[in-house]
Amino acid sequence: MRAFHGQMSDNQPIRRSLPEKQKQLRxxxxxxxxxxxxxxxxxxxxxxxxxxxLEAEVTAAPVLKPARKPATATPRAGAEGRRPxxxxxxx
Numbered sequence: 001m002r003a004f005h006g007q008m009s010d011n012q013p014i015r016r017s018l019p020e021k022q023k024q025l026r027x028x029x030x031x032x033x034x035x036x037x038x039x040x041x042x043x044x045x046x047x048x049x050x051x052x053x054l055e056a057e058v059t060a061a062p063v064l065k066p067a068r069k070p071a072t073a074t075p076r077a078g079a080e081g082r083r084p085x086x087x088x089x090x091x
């Protein structure tokens with residue numbers, strides 16, 4: 001069966017956002033710390049190599065813009081006589 005364009009089996013790398021990379025980095029560090037002494041050296045080395053790659057990607061990532069500050073509460077023209085909006089009820 002053939003893969004259609006854009007399918008995950010197209011042998012393309014999975015693109016991850018910065019928070020996803022940071023989470024994966026934390027998970028891999030925990031995994032490396034939790035490995036037993038009899039774990040194969042090849043597995044340890046592959047985890048260390050992936051940690052090094054992720055650390056390089058995270059440090060090279062552009063600095064995130066600071067979160068926008070909420071606008072100050074200034075009343076709009078004509079808003080004095082309005083009632084507050086009614087919350088939407090879930091269906």
